[in-house]
Amino acid sequence: MIIGCVKEIKPFEYRVGLTPGAVNAYTNEGHVVLMEKGAGIGSGFSDEDYVFYGAKIVDDAKEIWATSDMIVKVKEPLASEYQYFRKDLILYTYLHLAYNKPLYEALRDRGVTSIAYETIEENGVLVCLEPMSKVAGRLALIEAAKYLEAPFGGPGLLISGLPGTPRANIVILGAGVVGRNALMMAVGMGANITILDINTKRLSDLEDLYQNKINTLYSNEKNIMDALKSADVVIGAVLIAGDKPPLLITDEILANMKKGAIIIDVSIDQGGISNHAKVTYHDNPIYDVDGISFYGVANMPGSVPRTSSQALSNATLRYGLMIAKDPTKALAHEPIKKGLQTMNHQGVYQTLIKLFES
Ligand SMILES: NC(=O)C1=CN([C@@H]2O[C@H](COP(=O)(O)OP(=O)(O)OC[C@H]3O[C@@H](n4cnc5c(N)ncnc54)[C@H](O)[C@@H]3O)[C@@H](O)[C@H]2O)C=CC1
Numbered sequence: 001m002i003i004g005c006v007k008e009i010k011p012f013e014y015r016v017g018l019t020p021g022a023v024n025a026y027t028n029e030g031h032v033v034l035m036e037k038g039a040g041i042g043s044g045f046s047d048e049d050y051v052f053y054g055a056k057i058v059d060d061a062k063e064i065w066a067t068s069d070m071i072v073k074v075k076e077p078l079a080s081e082y083q084y085f086r087k088d089l090i091l092y093t094y095l096h097l098a099y100n101k102p103l104y105e106a107l108r109d110r111g112v113t114s115i116a117y118e119t120i121e122e123n124g125v126l127v128c129l130e131p132m133s134k135v136a137g138r139l140a141l142i143e144a145a146k147y148l149e150a151p152f153g154g155p156g157l158l159i160s161g162l163p164g165t166p167r168a169n170i171v172i173l174g175a176g177v178v179g180r181n182a183l184m185m186a187v188g189m190g191a192n193i194t195i196l197d198i199n200t201k202r203l204s205d206l207e208d209l210y211q212n213k214i215n216t217l218y219s220n221e222k223n224i225m226d227a228l229k230s231a232d233v234v235i236g237a238v239l240i241a242g243d244k245p246p247l248l249i250t251d252e253i254l255a256n257m258k259k260g261a262i263i264i265d266v267s268i269d270q271g272g273i274s275n276h277a278k279v280t281y282h283d284n285p286i287y288d289v290d291g292i293s294f295y296g297v298a299n300m301p302g303s304v305p306r307t308s309s310q311a312l313s314n315a316t317l318r319y320g321l322m323i324a325k326d327p328t329k330a331l332a333h334e335p336i337k338k339g340l341q342t343m344n345h346q347g348v349y350q351t352l353i354k355l356f357e358s
C-alpha cells in the first residue's frame with residue numbers, strides 16, 4: 001500500500017502523523033511511504049531522518065493526497081483539503097466529526113473511508129485518544145497557571161498560594177484521562193481541588209489515591225453550581241465518546257462564578273461544555289465572557305510536538321499497520337471498527353447518523 005503523510009496546516013499545529021520510527025515499521029512490511037517535505041520539522045524530525053528509514057520525500061501535498069491509498073495525519077482536514085477527498089482513499093486521523101458537519105458531509109459524499117483516532121477503542125480504552133488526553137490534561141494546568149498571572153490578563157494568583165494566603169480553587173469536570181492528568185498536576189502545584197464525575201467508581205479510586213488532598217463530588221447541576229461559585233480555575237474534561245459533550249456550565253452557573261476565573265475547556269474539540277464555547281488557537285487562546293476567561297484551544301498537544309508526535313504515533317501505529325496490510329480484515333477488527341466514521345458514501349458511526357441524518 002502507498003501511505004502518505006502530509007504536513008499539518010491547522011494554525012500552530014506542529015505535530016506530524018508519522019515519526020521516522022513509524023515509517024520504518026511501514027517500509028519493513030513492504031509499504032511505500034510518501035512524506036511531505038518538511039512535515040516533521042516542527043517535531044524535530046528532518047527529511048533526512050525519514051529518508052534514512054525508507055520514506056520518499058514529496059514536495060507537494062496535492063501529489064501525496066492524489067497518489068496515496070491511506071493518508072495518516074494528526075488533525076482533521078481543513079476545508080481547503082476537502083478537494084482531495086475521493087473514493088478509494090482511507091483517511092486515518094483525528095476527526096471530531098460531531099462538531100464538524102461540513103467535514104462529515106464532505107467525507108461521506110466523496111466516498112472516503114474515514115477512521116477517527118478518537119473513537120478507536122480496545123478493552124474499554126480510547127487507545128489513540130489517551131496519549132493526547134494525557135498531554136492536554138497536564139498542559140491544562142500549565143496554561144491555567146499562566147493565565148492566572150496578571151501580565152497575561154489574569155487576576156494575579158499563584159496556584160499554591162503561600163502560608164497565610166489562600167490556594168487557588170481548581171474544579172475539574174470529568175475524571176477520565178484528561179481529568180486525572182490535570183488532577184495530578186494540580187495536586188503537585190498545591191491547589192485546593194474538587195473533581196466531579198458521574199462515574200462514582202472513578203471518584204472512589206481517586207479518593208483512595210489522593211485521600212484528603214482532594215474533594216470529590218458527584219456531577220450534577222447543583223454540585224457544579226456550588227463548586228464553580230468559588231472556582232479560580234475550571235477544567236472541562238468530560239467526554240461521551242464520538243458525541244457532543246453535555247452542557248455543564250449553564251448561563252446561570254456562569255453568572256454565579258467569580259470574576260477573573262478561567263475555564264480551560266479541553267472538551268472543546270467535541271463542542272465544549274458551555275453555550276459560549278469557541279475554538280481558539282495557541283496565538284490567542286483566551287477570550288472573555290462577562291469577566292470570565294475562556295480557553296478553547298482544540299489542539300493543545302500541538303504546542304509540545306516533540307512529546308506529542310512520538311506518543312501519538314506510538315499509539316496509532318499498531319492499527320495503521322493492520323489497515324495497511326489488509327483494510328477489509330482490519331475494518332472487521334472490533335477496535336478499528338469502532339473508529340470507522342464514513343465508508344462507501346455513507347455515514348457508519350451511529351452517533352453521527354443520529355446527529356446529522358435524522
Ligand atoms: N483540546 C484538546 O487539545 C484536546 C481535547 N481532548 C478532549 O478532552 C475530552 C476528554 O477526553 P478524555 O479525558 O480522554 O475522555 P475520558 O473518556 O477518559 O473521560 C471523560 C470523563 O467524562 C465523564 N463524564 C461524562 N459525562 C459527565 C458529566 N455529565 N459530568 C461529569 N463527568 C462526566 C466520564 O464519566 C469520564 O470519566 C475529549 O473531548 C477529548 O477529545 C483530548 C485531548 C486534546
Ligand SMILES: CC(=O)C(=O)O
Nearest residue numbers: 132269298299300301
Ligand atoms: C485529541 C486531539 O484533538 C488533539 O490531540 O488535538
Ligand SMILES: [Mg+2]
Nearest residue numbers: 269298299300
Ligand atoms: Mg483536538
